[in-house]
Amino acid sequence: MMMAVSFTRAGRLYYLDPGEYSPRVGDRVLFPTTTSPEIAEVVWGPEWIDDEVGGLPVCVGMAVDADVLRDKENRKRRAEIQVSAQRLIREHKLPMKVSGIDWSDVGHETGRATATVFFSSPMRVDFRQLVRDLANTIDAKVVFTQLSPRDDARVQGGVGTCGRDTCCSTFLKDFDPVTVRMARDQDLPANPMKISGACGRLMCCLKYEHPLYEDFKGSAPAVGDRVESPEGEGRVVAHDVPRDQVVIKLDAGGKRSVCDRASVCSSRKAYESRG
Numbered sequence: 001m002m003m004a005v006s007f008t009r010a011g012r013l014y015y016l017d018p019g020e021y022s023p024r025v026g027d028r029v030l031f032p033t034t035t036s037p038e039i040a041e042v043v044w045g046p047e048w049i050d051d052e053v054g055g056l057p058v059c060v061g062m063a064v065d066a067d068v069l070r071d072k073e074n075r076k077r078r079a080e081i082q083v084s085a086q087r088l089i090r091e092h093k094l095p096m097k098v099s100g101i102d103w104s105d106v107g108h109e110t111g112r113a114t115a116t117v118f119f120s121s122p123m124r125v126d127f128r129q130l131v132r133d134l135a136n137t138i139d140a141k142v143v144f145t146q147l148s149p150r151d152d153a154r155v156q157g158g159v160g161t162c163g164r165d166t167c168c169s170t171f172l173k174d175f176d177p178v179t180v181r182m183a184r185d186q187d188l189p190a191n192p193m194k195i196s197g198a199c200g201r202l203m204c205c206l207k208y209e210h211p212l213y214e215d216f217k218g219s220a221p222a223v224g225d226r227v228e229s230p231e232g233e234g235r236v237v238a239h240d241v242p243r244d245q246v247v248i249k250l251d252a253g254g255k256r257s258v259c260d261r262a263s264v265c266s267s268r269k270a271y272e273s274r275g
Helices: 065-092 128-138 149-156 180-185 210-219 261-273
Strands: 002-006 014-016 028-031 038-047 097-104 114-120 141-146 226-229 232-240 245-250 256-260
Touching: 014 028, 028 065, 038 065, 065 097, 065 114, 065 128, 097 149, 114 128, 114 149, 128 141, 180 210, 226 245, 226 261, 232 256, 245 261, 256 261
Parallel strands: 114 141
Antiparallel strands: 002 014, 002 038, 028 038, 097 114, 226 232, 232 245, 245 256
């Protein structure tokens, strides 16, 4: 049995063995960590899987009111730590921006509570004095972790050029490589301003339709090829991948004809077979 949970809205999925419990989607469960169980929301209910999966953490139990109250207090504490961190960053005049805070209150009486500060910066930053000052301010251990531009965009959230919430902050869990070639294959402008996302890197959505373009160009006649079409012979001058069509300039009169890829490909084979 296996289920998937997330600690934050649209956050990364973590897989968990439900153990003796049977939570439903939307239920809050306790996820075991190195410090103390943390509340996570079930986004994929328990299911039997065919593959052998071992070593999964086991669900500690269902979250009760006391756990929810503790989680609420921790959220408040994280907000307070973020304000303190931002103030000290300004005082130290460091080129960094706080992206998020993680807080573990376990063992606060013994000094083992830990605050993890996630930040972004265009360069390497010497924040040793900042760590000491923040630790003294909040009376806890402090760890600073630098995020990549894509991870920072996911944490911050935002709206893409399409007018919708960014993919990384809604449903995208893992970042696959995105290359300029994907933009070229889709005949998109090479202007970085038009093909870059909120993170400043190439938009993740460039890879969504790329397999379609690869399949099209693998079976359709290339631009410049001579082919036959239902309207006569001609030369391919353009592709219309979303519509699965090719644009042909006919030999007779120079007229342009738009034909389905299937009809042109089959006609092209017949044209080549005649030599």
